[in-house]
Every structure is written in C-alpha cells, then in structure tokens.
C-alpha cells in the first residue's frame with residue numbers, strides 16, 4: 613500500500629515536472645528574440661528587393677531624429693550622400709548586398725562590420741556641422757580604398 617502511494621506520488625511529480633518543462637519551453641518560444649547587432653538574415657542576392665533595403669535613404673522619424681536605411685556594396689554605399697541638420701540623431705540600418713564591408717565614421721565611435729545580408733544598427737548624434745565621411749575598413753577588393761559615402765551636417 614505504501615509502495616502504491618509512493619508510486620502515485622512519483623508519477624504526480626513526474627507529471628508536474630513535464631508540465632513545467634512544457635510550459636517554460638512554450639514561454640521561451642513565445643518570448644521575443646533577444647535583440648543583438650543583427651536581427652535576421654536576408655539572402656544577399658535579395659537585398660535590393662527586400663524592404664527596407666529596396667528603398668535606401670534617409671527619412672525623418674521625429675524632431676532631429678532620422679533613420680538612414682543603407683546598403684553597402686562593391687564599391688560604395690547607397691545612398692551616396694545624405695544631409696541632416698546639426699543636432700540630428702541618425703539611426704543607421706545597413707546591410708551588404710555582396711561581400712563583407714566596413715562602416716566607419718572617422719572621428720566618431722561608429723565603426724562596424726557589415727556582413728552580407730545581416731542587418732546592422734548604429735546610432736549617432738551629429739552635433740557639429742561638417743562633412744562626415746563613411747569609410748569601408750574591411751578589405752573588399754580592388755576599389756576598397758575608394759569606397760565611401762558622405763553625411764553632410766548643416
């Protein structure tokens with residue numbers, strides 16, 4: 613009799629245990645993925661036809677707040693020139709449609725590697741007017757040295 617009670621108790625514990633595992637697995641599945649540098653991957657060949665990269669450009673999202681959707685390719689960036697008023701915070705969203713490129717704005721803390729099809733983010737507030745070059749700092753081929761775009765801050 614005692615054995616039967618223990619057996620029932622054991623079975624109940626097992627059921628509870630499985631239930632807990634099941635519920636936590638379900639909860640994990642439902643939880644939003646933790647956001648890192650890249651949220652998801654695009655086939656590099658599809659970058660030019662995948663939103664938002666099908667329409668690279670600058671768009672205003674608030675007062676002195678902009679989003680810059682950009683693509684890096686051999687050998688340049690799209691758009692190849694952007695203009696924002698001084699004091700603007702620019703949120704960059706950028707991917708590469710071919711090989712690994714870099715994205716460095718000398719004189720700022722913006723410096724990242726742009727992997728093909730991976731979406732990279734950086735944010736910078738341009739307080740001082742001037743011309744800010746964006747340079748590629750990952751060797752990507754013959755014209756690597758000349759790969760750049762410019763952000764004009766007025």
Ligand code: CUA
Pocket residue numbers: 685686687688712713714748749750751752753756757759
């Ligand atoms: Cu792109 Cu070096």
